[in-house]
Amino acid sequence: MPELKVTADHLKRDAYLYVRQSTLRQVAEHGESTERQYGLRDRAVVAGWPVERVHVIDRDLGKSGSSTTARDGFQQLVSEVALGKAGIVMGLEVSRLARNSADWHRLIELCALTATLILDEDGIYDPASFNDRLLLGLKGTMSEAELHILKARMRGGQLNKARRGELEMCPPVGLVYRNDRTIGLDPDLQVQNAIRLVFDTFEQTGSAMQTVRFFREQGLLFPRRLRTGPNKGDLLWAAPHHARVLQVLHNPRYAGAFAYGRTRIRHRPDGGTSVVKVARTDWQFVMPGMHQGYIDWERFEANQRRLADNARAFGGERRSGPPREGPALLQGRVVCGLCGERMGVRYSRENGSTVPTYLCQANAVRRAGWTCQTVPGKIVDAGIADLMIELMTPMTLAVTLEVQRELEARAAETDAARRQHVERMRYEAELARRRYMKVDPDNRLVADSLEAEWNDKRRRHADAAEDYKRRSKQQAAALSADAQRRILDLAEQLPRIWQDPRVDSRERKRIVRLLIDDVTLIKSQTVTAHVRLSGGATRTLVLDRPLPIAQIRKFKPELVAEVDRLLDHHCDREVAEILNNHGWRTWEAKAFNLKKVAFIRCAYKLASRYERLRRRGMLTTREIAAKFCVSETAVHTWGRQGLITKCYTDSLNRGLWEIPPGMTIRKGCGGRGARLAQLTAITASSKE
Template sequence: MPDLKVTADHLRRDAYLYVRQSSLRQVTDHGESTQRQYALRDRAVAAGWPLERVRVIDCDLGLSGASTMLRDGFKELVNDVALAKAGIVMGLEVSRLARNSADWHRLIQLCALTATLILDEDGIYDPANFNDRLLLGLKGTMSEAELHFRKARMRGGQLNKARRGELVMGPPVGLVYRPDGTIDLDPDAEVQNALRLVFDTFERTGSAMRTVRFFQTEGILFPRRLRKGPNKGELRWALPQHARILQVLHNPRYAGAFVYGRTKTHHRPEGGTAQLNVDRADWLVVMPDMHPGYIDWARYEANQQRLSDNGRAFGGDRRAGPTREGSALLQGRILCGICGTRMGVHYHQEHGRAVPLYVCQDSLVRKGGTVCQSVPGKVVDPAVSGLLLDLMVPMTLEVTLAVQQELEARAAETDTLRRQHLERTRYEAEQARARYMKVDPDNRLVADTLEAEWNGKLRHHAEAVEAYERHREEQAAAIDAETRRRVLALAEDFPRIWRDPRVDNRERKRILRLLVTDVTLIKAETITVHVRLSGGATRTLELERPRPIAQIRKIKPDLRAEVDRLLDQHCDREVAEILNANGWRTWEGKPFDDKKINFIRSTYKLPSLRERLRQKGLLTTKEVAARFGITSTTVYAWGQRGWLTKSRTGRNRGLWCLPEDDTALRQHGGNARSADTAASPAQSPE
């Protein structure tokens, strides 16, 4: 008998059957539930809908009902209900339609507004009716609570196993489960050596990025194990990326520890999820030494501290970052002696080269204050460098042996990995050959495929052999006997190595970090430098503050006195020549010229040689001629005869010195005027 809630208006619209199961495993292993959902079509036919007008939406099979984010079928159903295309919506139970109360109540509201019925295994409901709507709401709440209880039970079981360290989780590459359920190192020697090389290189370089560059420069491949797909469990080899190396360095399982709760799931507003990292202090379970590892727990802790120091951007939380390319020797080791925070490095140009400046700007950045202090690196770096040279002199032989051993060990590590990779490619080529030889020659479809695979493996093996030979020659050239001899010769003269411009700045900083923990600076009348060495000992240096440029350019008192003394007898050009001959130089280290002497005179109001001679009474040629009533030519003639003495004050210039008794000169002047009058024609009076 048709249900009284079904009206002719409902029958004019289509019936919608929504079919969903939470996972693909349920779809394949629990077919009975799927058949029960499809059987609801018979309920719609019994209620009066023709079979051809019963629309089945089953594209959400295998998707969870906790969210509508990825359920396109549910979105289609809601759209058609909102457009009043549906007369009835059918689902085996509320949980098939939605596990989220918000999504369920939104569907109920739309059905009430468009007069759409809802059918489940228990009966037909009219959302426009209060009692039916109340019952549907309770069913939705119970469905959501059921999902919560299921998750809580599963979560409780996981936590109990995790607290015992027995929870089975997929191990990272390099670790495998043995048949007895325990975790052990991967039996593949190439995989083990690749992972050990990551940790050794990071410890040597102090930077994950430099570890990646080492692998890429050396052409060393790194493994990853496929987690899904038809080739699940197989190894794939490729050059590592930065994120891959960070995953290895951060994973505590490589230290033999069982850890649970490193990440948590965050539900986004739009319905998606994201995995967020949890602070180490909030990890739920941490159990060191649960299984064999590639490093111990202490080394893992040291690696995390170094990665944390490298990752923070500024301020007191970051005491030291990775070594950089700049010339600042103490980068990452400088502390402010006033506020105790880490000082940053700024560079400025000085005489065409970058000069470091250590600046404490923690108050400026965090509180909007001012710069605490700034200390020039051109003063501090040479002083600490000199201290380092003094400390390193007794250690040169030990350093020599360590360098030589490191070169040999590094070459041995990379050579072992390359030989193992070569052996792997040879084995794969042999396997491909064996598969090809076993196939029936008449089955060309299979034989051609296996032959192509064999040829590809052979090419890959040949490329690996060529790369191995090339790298072996390069390594042999790098550590041959001549190179060892040169290393020994250089190590005996460590100061020359330290000052060699070919030594990279980062290498100098790495050497310094082995000996120096931190350097504290205090700038007052002098610059106080407290150096704390790695062993706990301290050294204190007192350095003079650099003078301002105005003081540097200022003329020294002794130079000014010397110029003043020389100007008594010499012109500007002669003073410059005498100063240069005596070794005097300008503040820029350049020789003097007449322009620079003129600048000194004008700055300090020093009279020139001409002015000094004028003050002594010396006269110009015109003044001498006017005094004695003679011509300028006669003045020069008197000078040639020795009656007058001329003192030169510059190029083609000079002043005349008259004797104290000029009676004779006046007589000579009268004779000269008489001679000039006699030689000139007589003039008639007007």
């Protein structure tokens, strides 16, 4: 008899009845099962426990038994058993206590250690007995298998519907189920235009982040539908975030496709669950063309390729990425011709401007080796720019017309989105007004609340209308007739526009990415750039390496020769003025001065004007005075009288004199009379 297993020691402790139903629906609709579980109290009373010592634990009604997470009642039962307070544990079936073998065997182990009995509808078991424990373990395994079979049946029906594309899943915002249970576009035109604007903006900018930035700069909102809570189904509008835009771009439902298996549920050690995204190649079912969408499947595929290309900028290899700030024209498109790895970009300052350098650091980063090669970006970008102008010349007219149509369509889309937002604000304000007008004036609590809501809606409508008016004026100015005429002139102005420093570098990069897949660089005596164009065609550019700074600063031989020639007849200051007048400039494009000319003389060991005059026989004041036995004052007096010519004067007013050929002087005695006699003799001699 099972009752023989109940001893006095068991009766000294309390009896615990555990009651559980898996869902709240079962609690509401399957009341008979609940009554059967409560009826086990009578079994405990028959076995000898007083009614007041039979405790019912029914805190887990409506909770699944697949795990102990959030099952406070089961945790309480385990605690009572572990503390030795329970003499018997009762449950209608093993599945009521647990459907997880780990939880069930843990309970059996605790009951065996504390000599606690287990009772179900079939009888009483002693976990300390091997045979009873074996039977309890088998029942636990069968209970877990039963749960697996139930889930497999439901899963099989779900997969069968998914295989046909008929499984109903909550559609994303912008898509709704019609009365015939088919999916169509949301009847709200503002919602439709907002979603279409996301796809159009991404197609133009090529970046999800730039799409978000466009929405925020233009003051546009994006819809979100509440899925839970008391306001379930309501539509909310807010500024979009980067993750929200990525969700829209990655969702195949917007392309009219049915997709199943995009995510999986993973159980964590703490009993919780997490949602894991599955790679697209592992999706279970993908069926394009199942319902109406905002884009076609080909456009969706193109968006996925572009997003994958952008994502490479954040991966380990950093292969590409969207166009970013910086003048490097080939950012994300350069391949090292020596090792085959992608090359990065490093910026530096040169003569007040930012210049790029393409460098391959794969060997240095991965293997702690040397940098493979560095290539100056300014010469490569210049060569690629010339190639772009050459490639775009035949298609300039088509590009011009396409740009104009694109700007007009873009303006129409944003204007429609803003206008619809103003209309929605007007409708909500009118709805708030009607609610306020219908309220009983004596019910001041409700009337005041509705009046405040009406005023808030009116203020929002006024702000939206003012913002729409202001942005419409800006947009109209941007698309004026003069602007359209300038766009039509793009065909002739394209080379100049490409080189205009006011054009954003990202715009040039987008043009490059449309025409070029990648560029392989090899640096030797020259820089060789193998350009692979879209479509498979290739071009090879051979570019001269930039000169070293020492050679750039070196003066040209013809300039040195010109300075050498001018020094025969001019001093350093005069040479600098002549060079500037003839258009000569330094390597920094600056004008010459006295110091620059002196530096050239010293660097190239050119004789100065002073040395050249000395070679021609010019004498200093002291030398003339010594030669003619006169004082230096007399020499300066001869110069003022024109008897001798002063040809050169330095900074200290020291000069060189030119003596006329055949000039003589009669010898005389010293003193003042002698100097006057000498002067007379020189004057007479010069006149002869």
